[in-house]
Structure formats: C-alpha cells, structure tokens
Amino acid sequence: MSFISSSSTDSSTSSGPPRPSPSAVFKAREAAAKAKRTAEAAAQAEEIKKTFKNDKRFEFLSLIAHGQFGSTCRVRYKDEALPDIQDFLVKRSFKSPAAIRALAVEKRHLGSMRGNRHVVQTIDIPDNPLAKIDEKEWIIMEWIACGTMENFITRAKERLVEGQTLPNRLLWRFFLCLVKSCIAMAHPNAGEIARKGMTASGLFHADMHQGNILLGDPPEDAEHSIAPIMKLIDFGMAEKWPKEKPTAEQENIFDIGCIMLDLIMLRENSQHQEPIYKEFEFRGKKFKTAAGRLIPGVHGVDKRLAGLICACMATNARFRPPLWLLHSDLATVYIPGRTPDLYQNRAAEEDEAITKLWRDIVYNGDPPEVILGPEDEEDDIWSDISSELSVRSNYSGFSDLLELFPFTYPT
Numbered sequence: 001m002s003f004i005s006s007s008s009t010d011s012s013t014s015s016g017p018p019r020p021s022p023s024a025v026f027k028a029r030e031a032a033a034k035a036k037r038t039a040e041a042a043a044q045a046e047e048i049k050k051t052f053k054n055d056k057r058f059e060f061l062s063l064i065a066h067g068q069f070g071s072t073c074r075v076r077y078k079d080e081a082l083p084d085i086q087d088f089l090v091k092r093s094f095k096s097p098a099a100i101r102a103l104a105v106e107k108r109h110l111g112s113m114r115g116n117r118h119v120v121q122t123i124d125i126p127d128n129p130l131a132k133i134d135e136k137e138w139i140i141m142e143w144i145a146c147g148t149m150e151n152f153i154t155r156a157k158e159r160l161v162e163g164q165t166l167p168n169r170l171l172w173r174f175f176l177c178l179v180k181s182c183i184a185m186a187h188p189n190a191g192e193i194a195r196k197g198m199t200a201s202g203l204f205h206a207d208m209h210q211g212n213i214l215l216g217d218p219p220e221d222a223e224h225s226i227a228p229i230m231k232l233i234d235f236g237m238a239e240k241w242p243k244e245k246p247t248a249e250q251e252n253i254f255d256i257g258c259i260m261l262d263l264i265m266l267r268e269n270s271q272h273q274e275p276i277y278k279e280f281e282f283r284g285k286k287f288k289t290a291a292g293r294l295i296p297g298v299h300g301v302d303k304r305l306a307g308l309i310c311a312c313m314a315t316n317a318r319f320r321p322p323l324w325l326l327h328s329d330l331a332t333v334y335i336p337g338r339t340p341d342l343y344q345n346r347a348a349e350e351d352e353a354i355t356k357l358w359r360d361i362v363y364n365g366d367p368p369e370v371i372l373g374p375e376d377e378e379d380d381i382w383s384d385i386s387s388e389l390s391v392r393s394n395y396s397g398f399s400d401l402l403e404l405f406p407f408t409y410p411t
C-alpha cells in the first residue's frame with residue numbers, strides 16, 4: 001500500500017522510492033492505532049462475556065462503544081430479588097498507563113458524586129463476577145436507556161419540520177437537568193440544590209460534549225413529568241481547578257450554555273463550528289457572548305431562555321450567572337411558571353404533545369423496551385404525577401431575581 005498523497009510528488013531532490021508525506025504517515029498511524037483499539041475492545045468484550053457466562057443472574061448483551069481509553073459493554077441483570085438493577089454498563093480501560101489513570105480519575109469523581117442523579121451512578125453488584133479482574137480496570141454503572149444527546153438531536157431533526165425548534169417547555173427542563181449536573185460537580189453533598197454562599201468543589205468536567213450527555217427514562221417526579229432525565233457521563237478528563245478565575249463552576253456553566261445552544265439550533269458536533277460573538281446587555285452594561293446565534297432571537301424560542309443562555313456563554317466569566325441563581329431561576333420561576341398559555345397555547349407546548357414528541361424521538365415511534373418481567377410500569381409513571389414542583393430552594397422571590405439578574409434580553 002502506498003501512503004503518497006497527491007500533493008507529495010517532490011521526488012526530484014531525493015533518490016530512491018518516493019517518501020510518504022508527513023500527513024499520510026500521521027493518518028496511517030492513526031488508522032493503525034484505531035484498529036488496535038477496536039481489536040482490544042473486542043477482546044475485552046469477549047472477556048466480559050466469558051466472565052458473566054457462568055452466572056445465571058447475568059446476560060451479556062453487547063459491546064456499546066470504544067474510545068481512546070477503553071470500551072463499554074451492556075450487561076443484563078436478571079435477579080428477581082433485586083429488581084431495581086436491570087441493565088448495567090461495564091466501562092473498561094485499555095492497558096495503557098494513560099487509560100488506567102483516566103479510569104481511576106473517573107472512579108474517584110463518580111464515587112464523590114454518588115447519590116446525584118444527574119450524573120451517571122456507579123452501582124454495586126453482589127458477588128460481582130468481575131472481581132476476578134483487577135478492579136483498576138473497570139467500573140460498573142447504571143444503564144442510561146435513551147441514548148446520547150447527539151442521537152437525540154439527529155432524530156429530532158427528522159421529526160420536526162424545517163425551522164421548527166424543540167418546545168420551550170422541554171428546553172427549560174433539559175436546562176435544569178444540566179444545571180443540576182453542574183451542581184452535582186460543584187456541591188456533591190447538597191442534594192442537587194445550590195444555595196448562595198456555598199463553597200464549590202472546583203471540579204471541571206473538561207469533556208462536555210453531546211456524546212457525554214445521555215438521556216434516561218424519567219424518574220417518577222414532577223420535575224421530569226414531561227421530559228426525560230439528562231445525565232452527565234465520562235469523567236475521565238475531569239479535574240479539580242485551583243480557585244483562580246474563571247472558576248470550574250463558571251467554565252462548566254459556559255459548557256452547558258453550548259449544549260443548550262445546540263439543542264435550540266439542533267446542531268450536532270458544533271464544536272467544529274466557529275462561535276458567533278455578539279454583544280448583549282446585562283445590568284445596564286454591554287457584554288460579549290459566544291451565543292450570538294441567539295441574537296436578535298430565534299423564531300419560537302422564549303427570549304428569557306435565550307437570554308439566560310447568552311449569559312451562560314458570556315465571554316467574560318464574571319457575567320455568567322452562578323449556579324445557585326440558575327437553579328432557583330429555573331426550578332422556582334421558569335419551569336413552574338412557563339405554562340402553555342404563555343406560549344399562546346401553541347399545541348406543541350402542551351404536556352401531552354411534549355411527552356409524545358420526546359418519546360417519539362427517543363423510541364423512534366416504537367414502544368419502549370421492556371426489560372424485566374411481564375408487568376409494564378409505564379402507566380404508573382405517567383398517570384399520577386403531582387403538578388407541584390418538589391424542589392424548592394431558599395430563593396426568596398422574583399423581585400430578588402430581577403434585581404440580581406436584570407437582563408435586557410435579546411430582542
């Protein structure tokens with residue numbers, strides 16, 4: 001096989017066979033490394049399959065994905081004594097020191113965020129057959145059933161008509177999920193509620209993109225009554241930051257702003273696109289935001305939502321709203337207050353329409369997969385949900401909010 005690219009034809013100054021161009025060599029090395037990773041992932045999956053094979057409680061389902069540092073496999077748990085654990089994910093690191101280090105970092109951070117449900121949860125399996133394999137090499141996590149955000153956007157585009165955006169009331173709920181995943185990082189012991197004055201952990205995710213945000217079946221609570229839950233995964237690159245500015249919290253907030261912008265614009269892989277910088281007004285002063293695509297406004301999108309995203313993506317981190325404010329703003333003002341009538345009763349903003357839309361997008365029109373047993377608990381999930389928000393912070397009222405955060409929203 002020749003590695004000579006069409007632009008590397010300068011053989012006049014050297015004798016012997018033409019040499020491959022540096023970029024062709026680089027590409028060939030990349031391809032070889034990728035092939036090695038694919039083979040290593042397949043071998044790992046085979047080993048996991050064998051490990052679970054002799055225990056009737058488990059059924060190996062499939063290799064899900066592999067990246068730079070390791071592979072992920074889905075395994076089914078069929079022990080009727082523990083119906084809460086159904087499917088789970090085994091994440092394994094490759095053998096390189098960098099891969100083992102990344103898994104150790106992820107394990108440590110996931111351990112510190114246990115109990116925060118907007119971050120993927122590690123789980124314990126009794127008499128775990130994986131105990132035979134060095135525990136530095138694997139993590140077991142809950143299975144998050146509804147795919148990546150990237151997938152969601154791709155399928156949403158197929159379902160929505162040209163120029164249509166996701167319903168505002170769904171976007172607000174996704175936003176709150178993302179804010180809560182940031183609260184989990186900043187305040188892992190606070191029950192996903194941020195309050196003014198809390199000391200933050202300084203944890204920066206550092207790899208927030210659409211493949212690292214997963215959608216899961218909604219828990220039975222009012223907050224997720226019409227929307228799936230979003231969970232943050234993949235903490236292999238996460239790091240604690242020194243207390244300098246911008247803080248980890250401010251950087252995570254910028255990143256969730258990018259995610260929200262993509263959900264509004266329905267763009268996959270936006271990290272490859274140049275941001276558009278524009279000015280916006282905040283507390284009477286003008287500042288720059290990297291969310292310029294939202295200015296002067298996107299048809300059908302709530303200007304308050306657009307304004308908050310512009311603020312999250314302020315180029316000067318000082319002007320990004322703090323987590324406690326975002327949390328109280330969304331949980332106590334916008335999510336309970338943005339009823340369909342505020343959107344001129346647009347049919348798409350009704351509870352039933354939103355529920356139908358996301359389920360169509362996620363399940364592709366098919367009924368959700370039944371994992372265990374004959375009984376389908378779906379009816380219980382959807383029928384009896386309180387309309388009252390279960391989560392309240394110590395936020396003291398809308399006037400406080402306006403005083404602290406008096407945007408002039410993009411017009």
Ligand SMILES: Nc1ncnc2c1ncn2[C@@H]1O[C@H](COP(=O)(O)OP(=O)(O)OP(=O)(O)O)[C@@H](O)[C@H]1O
Nearest residue numbers: 065067068069070072089141142143144211233234
């Ligand atoms: N808990 C989970 N439930 C369901 N799917 C998952 C879960 N965790 C990871 N996945 C799937 O596996 C993929 C890879 O997982 P993860 O991002 O943790 O690994 P990675 O090796 O860091 O991958 P990459 O290098 O591609 O980011 C995810 O994009 C997702 O599709």
Ligand SMILES: [Mg+2]
Nearest residue numbers: 067211212234
């Ligand atoms: Mg990943």
